[in-house]
Amino acid sequence: MQKLHILIFVFVCTFFSQAQDIYLQCGKVIDTKTGKVLTEKTIVVSGNKISKIQDGYTTGKKDDTTIDLKNKTVMPGLIDMHVHIEGETNPKAYLKRYTDNEADLAFDAVGFAKISLMAGFTTVRDLGGSGVNIALRKAIAQGKIVGPRVFTAGKILSTTGGHGDPTNGGKKSLIGDPGPKEGVVNSVEDARKAVRQRYKNGADLIKITATGGVLSVAKSGSNPQFTIEEIKAICETAKDYGFHVAAHAHGDEGMRRAVLGGVKTIEHGTLMSEKTMDLMKQHDAYLVPTITAGKEVTEKARIDGYYPAIIVPKALDIGPKIQNTFKKAYERGVGIAFGTDAGVFKHGQNGKEFGFMVEAGMPAIEAIQSATTTNAKILNMENELGQITAGFLADIVAVNDDPTQKIDTMENIVFVMKEGKIYKQ
Numbered sequence: 001m002q003k004l005h006i007l008i009f010v011f012v013c014t015f016f017s018q019a020q021d022i023y024l025q026c027g028k029v030i031d032t033k034t035g036k037v038l039t040e041k042t043i044v045v046s047g048n049k050i051s052k053i054q055d056g057y058t059t060g061k062k063d064d065t066t067i068d069l070k071n072k073t074v075m076p077g078l079i080d081m082h083v084h085i086e087g088e089t090n091p092k093a094y095l096k097r098y099t100d101n102e103a104d105l106a107f108d109a110v111g112f113a114k115i116s117l118m119a120g121f122t123t124v125r126d127l128g129g130s131g132v133n134i135a136l137r138k139a140i141a142q143g144k145i146v147g148p149r150v151f152t153a154g155k156i157l158s159t160t161g162g163h164g165d166p167t168n169g170g171k172k173s174l175i176g177d178p179g180p181k182e183g184v185v186n187s188v189e190d191a192r193k194a195v196r197q198r199y200k201n202g203a204d205l206i207k208i209t210a211t212g213g214v215l216s217v218a219k220s221g222s223n224p225q226f227t228i229e230e231i232k233a234i235c236e237t238a239k240d241y242g243f244h245v246a247a248h249a250h251g252d253e254g255m256r257r258a259v260l261g262g263v264k265t266i267e268h269g270t271l272m273s274e275k276t277m278d279l280m281k282q283h284d285a286y287l288v289p290t291i292t293a294g295k296e297v298t299e300k301a302r303i304d305g306y307y308p309a310i311i312v313p314k315a316l317d318i319g320p321k322i323q324n325t326f327k328k329a330y331e332r333g334v335g336i337a338f339g340t341d342a343g344v345f346k347h348g349q350n351g352k353e354f355g356f357m358v359e360a361g362m363p364a365i366e367a368i369q370s371a372t373t374t375n376a377k378i379l380n381m382e383n384e385l386g387q388i389t390a391g392f393l394a395d396i397v398a399v400n401d402d403p404t405q406k407i408d409t410m411e412n413i414v415f416v417m418k419e420g421k422i423y424k425q
């Protein structure tokens with residue numbers, strides 16, 4: 001009996017010490033740190049991390065796995081800083097708010113999460129939903145479902161009638177008067193409580209709607225909707241909990257207040273003045289362009305009945321301007337954090353954004369860096385994500401062509417690894 005125990009012990013030790021390594025033989029590798037495209041490298045993955053990068057094509061021991069990516073271009077897993085993982089555009093979306101329960105949203109979200117990962121986005125920053133997003137993050141982290149690593153704002157913070165007021169456009173008897181718990185704030189006190197409530201609920205960061213927005217059932221798409229004191233209170237309280245703050249903003253005054261108030265990222269930034277661009281540079285704030293969403297809402301607004309009537313003029317006014325604002329901000333030196341607003345268009349098409357950024361004048365390599373090293377830094381994950389470097393988490397994706405030559409290859413991700421596990425090959 002004693003012998004058998006020893007035998008089993010030895011077997012178990014041997015089994016674990018000889019965990020398989022994965023050797024990825026890569027024709028091209030994008031070095032996001034230097035902005036160079038390297039050729040003929042082998043990335044060695046041990047467990048959930050990259051253990052080394054070797055010159056040429058190497059293989060490991062008998063038990064190790066070798067994967068041939070010799071005719072592919074390999075890069076770090078992509079990070080999208082603006083998605084809404086719980087939902088997706090469709091003409092009935094406005095009705096669903098009054099018919100669907102959280103469980104219904106959760107089943108949809110499981111599908112969206114998987115699609116996002118398969119499109120090469122191994123990490124996403126979710127900028128607002130019902131709270132299902134927090135449960136989704138946990139389920140993915142625990143390996144119960146397949147999806148990207150999620151950093152989520154939980155529920156958006158807004159003011160009464162503002163872009164993130166969940167009851168806009170509803171019948172009086174159904175809507176009540178939501179307060180800070182539900183994410184609606186109207187004072188400095190409310191602002192602090194709302195941030196603390198997000199912490200209690202399990203959010204990772206804070207999202208505010210600094211101005212009106214296109215898809216809310218309300219008249220203005222660009223008016224300022226918070227006082228600067230409220231924004232300051234949100235940002236200061238958020239800091240106490242290690243949160244950064246993202247601000248949805250189309251109008252210039254609202255985004256000016258947001259930047260002065262201390263937000264880290266401006267989402268969309270549609271009507272940004274040169275003065276505000278300079279302010280962003282001074283305050284080390286980043287623009288998250290969401291060009292794909294701008295194009296999508298413009299297109300959908302032309303389909304009769306797709307959106308409620310109050311939304312159509314806003315979509316046709318704001319949607320077409322987003323790409324040009326991105327161009328101007330980029331040229332003026334504003335930091336750019338890749339983000340798409342997926343959910344406003346179909347999940348999984350996030351890679352289109354690269355083409356739109358390049359079309360507006362950003363070199364492909366910089367667009368890829370904005371989706372890797374820049375975004376990792378904003379998420380305080382710059383020592384774990386965004387680079388193919390020894391010691392970093394093994395989030396690795398591949399495309400058929402070299403994106404610095406052919407950017408639309410980013411819409412067709414052919415290999416996906418997250419934390420050393422292969423999801424697509």
Ligand SMILES: [Zn+2]
Nearest residue numbers: 082084127341
């Ligand atoms: Zn959004």
